[in-house]
Amino acid sequence: MLRTPVNTIRLSSRRALSGSRIVANKETIETPSKLASTSSLPKIEQNLLKKSPRQPSKKSPFLSSNVIESDPNYKMAGWMQQIGQTVIRVFNIDMDASRSGPVAGSKYYGECKKQSLYYPNEPLSDSARFYYETLGLPQSFSQWFQITTLHYWILTVRMRAMPFKYGKNYQQKLVDRFFKDMELRMAEELGINSNRIIEGYLKEYHSQLLGCVLSYDEGLQTDDITLAAALWRNVFNGDPNADMRHIEALLGHVRQQLYVLNKMSDRQFGFGDFEFVPPNEVVTPLTKAQEAELAAAVKKSYEGKTLPSQRSSLSLDE
Template sequence: MLSRSSRRLVVSSPSIIIRRRISTTKVAQFESKNSILDKYKKPEEVESPSQLAADSTLPNIKQDLKTNPRQASSKGPFLSDNSIENDPTYKMSGWKQSIGQQVIKLFQIDMDKSRSGPVAGSVYFGECKRQGLYYPDEPLSDTAKFYYETLKLPQSFNQQFQISILHYWILSVRMRALPFKYGKDYQQKLVDRLFRDLELRMAQELKINSNRIIEGYLKDYHTQLLGSVLTYDEGLVTDDITLASALWRNVFNGNPNVDIRHIEALLVYVRSQLYVLSKMTDREFGFGKFKFVPPNQTVKPITKAQEQELIEKAKQEFATSDLPSQKSVLSLDE
């Protein structure tokens, strides 16, 4: 089993995010350079990533993976068997809630820190996992169709992980804009859950019985994660050519016959997600309000007035959140 310390994602470079100030004493700010979204001068010109990819008429050349990918022979729970996490209708009994609120108030528990576990390690983990998830002989979800049918990516366990890494990185960009002591917890809880899930799925679904083999795969995946995050960060702080190159190497497996229109579609998808995240307040994001925009939907730029309207709506939503467990110091203004 991969040790906890070896799974930790260490980011030594400055934290950077699109059009957001970094919540540290040393302020940095990133303005997207030559962003692919900027080429659409009018909102009506913007196409969804799915439509962009579907516009291509080039013939598909299947990538030679050298070996046939190992496929899942069974299906495990999406999150877990725990009713609190897996049952959306679950509700804690009144007396348990009351005791919990009193404990939080009595010991002055920092709920923003405590909330990082269930939000990043469950809600946002689920968002990352579901995007490229598939099982043999089961219908593909709409998001999985985008990757495996529209973008023509190979259906493999490794490919699922590469898609999860991409979505982890998108979320980590926003997490790094939270106050540092909270942002690092959100990142760590998410990456820990990703690798715990990998470990379970390799044993339960791929039927790998050797702990030594599983540990070797986990180390390889950890290396892939670090390399991917580094290349995506480089693309974020430079230009879309560099980011597209990183997507080609990681998500498209360096396929020499890839359709460039497909890379453009995924690039638009990534930039769209980052744009939506840049318009969310810290409080909304910290409470798990973000969901990835489906690739068949279009993200259009909003005005300053519309952005302010979203902030006011967020303030109204949280105005009645006065229970001890709902307390937060995360900003509602940025």
């Protein structure tokens, strides 16, 4: 079923949530959640070789206390919008560069952050349940970091395909917000009061992020076996008892995201029109006719975006 350009090529939620099977190109496809849950192997808890991880003692704002980020229904006053549009037009501001902050540093970082975000005594989101209950990963800040890093990498794969000037800017805004948020969460939620200790953790996490990106890039450039090994080392913490069906499910989940991103134009992605496909949905390949239909629908949706703040040199064709 072809959905709107924003949701692109997902199946309807009813079919996906039921974990029902479909046939595409004579292959049976299941949702990642359904595939992982079919394993009959006994669950063996990971040996973290350390004390129980420190859990959040309080809950900080999801992104920030800024009203534009904290309130999805916020709308700037008309006179403020007019002033802003005039400034953009008079000074010929490059909106593709300016847009990278709110899109990559806010919208896309929020997409990464929420995938496995959890708080004690609060119900898990569907995506977080996939990681902590279906895949059996431990609930800890370090585990959240690994899952968020995976989603960060998925987005940077697409960002690196944008024109270099803008792709680099989007990547920088995303990683800057990632580490700024971790710093605040360690201080506010985990109660770490020493700046020196926080800085030490941030350096260690930065090294881990670089290693993850390198290993995932290698998998992307080679084969699924290499990418699955990278997922096992990082997301599954190299657990010798990891369930291979779970690794396979996560690999399929990652491939789904990459496929959707590959079918999005630079402008779509640059305007923040991407959302991660939930693990209880499945993506099916588009036919040539569906691709043409989708491209036409996307172009039509952008026809009315003519304000100075909506100008863009990013392509709608690639």
